């Protein structure tokens with residue numbers, strides 16, 4: 385049976401951006417409509433369950449659209465995000481420039497946002513999937529599907545609202561892509577592509593290395609990313625690989641290009657060569673296994689054409705260690721991605737993220753065509769974009 389109710393501000397989605405918006409906005413009646421059984425589900429999975437909620441060095445350059453994202457970031461930078469969370473009672477800690485809740489539990493961030501949103505009088509309705517948004521008279525009419533535990537439809541609701549905010553995120557990691565709710569109203573969107581996702585490479589380069597981790601630098605199309613690489617049987621994962629995947633998602637890197645790993649980034653080629661050359665009284669196996677995981681050592685020797693039981697050829701081995709190359713074949717699918725690159729064109733929204741096409745319609749978070757690197761950038765975007773909308777709609 386179809387019911388009808390009236391809302392002031394209807395926020396479609398109950399994720400990071402929606403909750404922050406509800407926690408920031410006073411003087412208006414905010415209703416979150418979340419398709420899932422609970423709000424903030426993705427938030428709980430962030431930062432391996434610890435929630436890297438921002439980073440001290442997050443800057444415009446970390447995003448696909450530096451100038452556009454930079455405008456919003458300047459108004460609500462990482463320091464403001466930390467102040468905001470601390471003002472809500474969340475104790476934070478900084479580890480290596482990355483900001484986490486002191487508890488290192490993502491649930492602390494979710495609990496804090498939910499409590500603050502409730503204090504502001506926000507209503508959080510779950511198991512409500514918005515299927516269409518129509519502009520009618522001076523407001524909007526939303527068609528909402530009510531679902532049970534298994535996602536099966538149990539009813540329908542017709543809802544009217546004075547203003548609508550799209551905060552539906554993306555299809556990354558089991559999420560739902562709902563930007564069509566706004567493209568149906570005349571907005572345009574760039575197709576979503578997985579980003580911050582493992583990379584597929586030629587199998588030969590990673591043969592026998594599945595599960596091995598190395599701290600290294602990785603370069604693709606002249607961009608260098610430092611951090612961990614985790615070898616998989618299909619390619620590479622880990623922070624450095626995830627950051628480089630953004631180049632592929634944004635179309636800057638193409639299949640067939642080389643990813644070059646520097647397996648000893650803190651030493652020069654000459655230093656690596658000298659270290660090996662100083663040990664010619666030992667076998668290559670002994671020297672390499674003193675430097676790397678045994679399986680990595682074996683692959684380096686194989687690449688360098690170096691028999692393991694022979695005297696090490698310092699020049700050949702150092703060359704492979706400083707430039708172990710793999711061929712890019714593509715990336716894993718959206719289910720393995722932390723974010724999607726793509727979404728609603730930012731050009732169609734003003735400096736408050738108010739639609740230039742549909743009066744009283746707003747958007748925030750990952751549904752917009754803004755994606756950042758690892759290190760708290762994407763949640764920072766959720767907070768910065770929520771702040772912009774809150775400035776426009778709050779009193």
Ligand SMILES: Cc1cc2nc3c(=O)[nH]c(=O)nc-3n(C[C@H](O)[C@H](O)[C@H](O)COP(=O)(O)OP(=O)(O)OC[C@H]3O[C@@H](n4cnc5c(N)ncnc54)[C@H](O)[C@@H]3O)c2cc1C
Pocket residue numbers: 396397398399400401402417418419420423424425426427429430431432435436437438512513514515551552553554556557559560561562721722723748749750751759760761762763764766
């Ligand atoms: C595994 C993982 C780890 C991550 N770790 C980090 C990290 O440590 N730091 C960081 O900065 N970023 C991280 N991210 C990225 C970050 O989680 C997202 O960028 C952020 O959650 C986006 O916020 P959002 O509010 O735009 O979307 P979401 O948080 O995805 O929320 C969108 C919500 O809208 C709902 N929805 C969609 N369509 C509809 C509809 N039609 N009707 C009703 N509801 C709908 C969805 O169910 C969802 O709950 C991670 C992502 C993943 C997947």
